[in-house]
Amino acid sequence: SQKIEQNSEALNIQEGKTATLTCNYTNYSPAYLQWYRQDPGRGPVFLLLIRENEKEKRKERLKVTFDTTLKQSLFHITASQPADSATYLCALGSGGYQKVTFGIGTKLQVIP
Amino acid sequence: EAGVVQSPRYKIIEKKQPVAFWCNPISGHNTLYWYLQNLGQGPELLIRYENEEAVDDSQLPKDRFSAERLKGVDSTLKIQPAELGDSAVYLCASSSRTSGDYEQYFGPGTRLTVT
Numbered sequence: 001s002q003k004i005e006q007n008s009e010a011l012n013i014q015e016g017k018t019a020t021l022t023c024n025y026t027n028y029s030p031a032y033l034q035w036y037r038q039d040p041g042r043g044p045v046f047l048l049l050i051r052e053n054e055k056e057k058r059k060e061r062l063k064v065t066f067d068t069t070l071k072q073s074l075f076h077i078t079a080s081q082p083a084d085s086a087t088y089l090c091a092l093g094s095g096g097y098q099k100v101t102f103g104i105g106t107k108l109q110v111i112p
Numbered sequence: 113e114a115g116v117v118q119s120p121r122y123k124i125i126e127k128k129q130p131v132a133f134w135c136n137p138i139s140g141h142n143t144l145y146w147y148l149q150n151l152g153q154g155p156e157l158l159i160r161y162e163n164e165e166a167v168d169d170s171q172l173p174k175d176r177f178s179a180e181r182l183k184g185v186d187s188t189l190k191i192q193p194a195e196l197g198d199s200a201v202y203l204c205a206s207s208s209r210t211s212g213d214y215e216q217y218f219g220p221g222t223r224l225t226v227t
Contacts, residue, residue, distance in 0.1 A: 008152070032214065043116070043203050043218025044155065089154050093214060099168065100216070102154030 002027045004103040006090060012109045013080055021075040021106045023090035030092035033066055033073050034100065038087045044102075047088075048075075080110045114138070116219035118204050124225045130192035133222045137185070137206030144181055145216065146189050147203040155203055161187065194226045 005024040013019050023033070032051045036044035050057045050066045050073065057064050063076040077084050087107045091100040117136040125131050137144050142163050147155035158177065160168040163184035172179065176195070181187040191198055201223050205216040 004154075034213075034215070041220070043205070043221055044216075045218070046213070046215035049213040049215065091154075099157075099160070100214075102156070104152065104154045 002101065004028070004090065004092060004101060006103040006106045008104055008106070010107040010109055012111060015080060015082060015110055015112050017080055019077040019080045019084065019108055019110070021088050021108065023073040023075070023103055025071050025092055028071070028092055028094070028101075030094045032093045033064075034091040034093065035062075035064060035073075035075050036089045036091060036102075038089060038105065044089055077108075080108075082110045082112050084108060085110050116204055116206055116217050118202075118219035118222055120222055121220060122223050122225075124227065125194055127196055127226050128193040130190065131194050131224060132188050132190045133202050133204075133224075135187045135189070135204030135219060137187070137204070138208075138217055141206035141208045141217070142184065143207045143209070144187050145203075145205040145207075146179060146187070147205065149201045149203055149221070151200075158189070158202075191224075194224075196226050199224055199226045 003026045034049045035047045038044040048059055048064050050064045061078045065074045087105040089102050089105040091102045093100040119134050144161040146158040149155045157171055159172045159179050161181045164181055179189045201221040203218055203221045205218045207216045
């Protein structure tokens with residue numbers, strides 16, 4: 001069956017360091033992959049999309065990679081700040097542009 | 113631009129009672145989604161609308177859940193009767209076909225507690 005894996009354990013890093021979050025998937029051939037940020041008590045907020053034919057995409061301090069051979073996406077936040085503390089969800093899209101499946105998310109805590 | 117609006121934000125009901133949630137999507141967004149999110153989990157799709165048509169409701173427990181999107185704008189999600197296991201956050205999201213990144217815009221959610 002299709003499976004999306006994100007590290008369920010919280011990731012704690014020091015302010016200024018680069019945070020790297022992982023999204024692995026099995027039995028899935030996504031056309032694209034999205035990353036969302038979710039703060040407590042709020043709905044997810046879209047950050048980035050990367051397509052299956054793209055290796056890397058950047059937006060300000062964010063960088064996403066997509067390796068369809070390894071079936072993995074890495075999400076990097078450089079020069080992390082305490083304001084980056086949140087849960088980050090990956091979502092895989094296929095079967096039409098609007099159909100996505102979310103992972104469980106990884107909680108990031110940036111320590112001042 | 114106003115975001116996705118949901119109401120109520122919180123709802124506490126006793127089991128076997130009915131409950132309804134309302135969603136107003138971003139103006140012009142033809143696609144509307146209802147998700148369920150349990151604590152520590154990602155959003156799980158319940159139903160997706162394209163305008164007035166429910167195009168994906170395979171995960172909607174139709175024995176107790178129902179949804180409608182009249183005139184292709186606002187939508188309501190109903191549970192009748194509610195069970196203890198229905199306690200969760202119900203998220204509404206909308207998106208536009210013209211968006212190249214297929215991003216979904218989420219509302220703040222309705223936190224349902226069934227006692």
